[in-house]
Every structure is written in structure tokens, then in C-alpha cells.
Amino acid sequence: MEFLVVLNFTIGGPLQILISIVFLYDTLGPSIFAGVGILITLIPLNMVLVTMARKHQMKQMKLKDERLKLTSEAMNGIKVLKVRFSGDVVSWRSICITITYTCFHSYTLGNLPTKPKLRQFDRRRWFA
Secondary structure, eight states, X not given: OHHHHHHHHHHXXXXXXXXXXXXXXXXXXXXXXXXXXXXXXXXXXXXXXXXHHHHHHHHHHHHHHHHHHHHHHHHHHHHHHHHHTTTSOOOHHHHHHHHIXXXXXXXXXXXXXXXXXXXXXXXXXXXX
């Protein structure tokens, strides 16, 4: 099934591009070749941006995985403390939130600004 979808895009994609270029040439004349040339020259830049975004996503997924492991370990520790000191009146929920907020969110904070910068650069490239 997936093979048919890929085959459709492989055959239909270039055919649609060719037909649209022919119709644009019929409407606008030879001035469309400037736009087509710009689109062709932007393909390598688009490939670089996709590669950067993929690397950023992999880095962010690794950081999320580390954060999840640390959170799980902290929660297991809190469960042990809760079982040992169950007689004390303590707000365990506030302790969990404090530990999670202070310790584990610092992993991803340094990596967050990269994605909006890539997105903004991509938007400016197309709409400038």
C-alpha cells in the first residue's frame, strides 16, 4: 500500500510541476523562469535547514529522554520517602512539583531557542 503512495508521488509530483510551469509560461511568458530559477537555487538551502532541524530534534529527544529517566528516579525516591515517613503531614504533591521544576526542566531550556530561530529564518526566506 505504501509503495503505491510513493509511486504516485514519484510520478505525479514532477508531472504536476511540469504542467504548472507550462500553464504559467502560457500566462506570464518567459518571466516565470526567474521564479523557477530562484526556487531551484533555494533547494540546497532548504536541505540544509531540514538537516539542522533534524539534528536539533534528535538532540531535544535525547534531552527529554534523560529528563524522563531523572524524573522517574526522583519519583521512585519520593515513593520510598513517602512509605517511610507516612505519618508526617507533608504536601507530597508540592515536593514533586518543586523537584521536577527545579531539577529537570533546566535540561531542555538551553536547547529551546534553536527551533524558533530555524522556523523564523525559514519564514523570512520564503516571504521576504
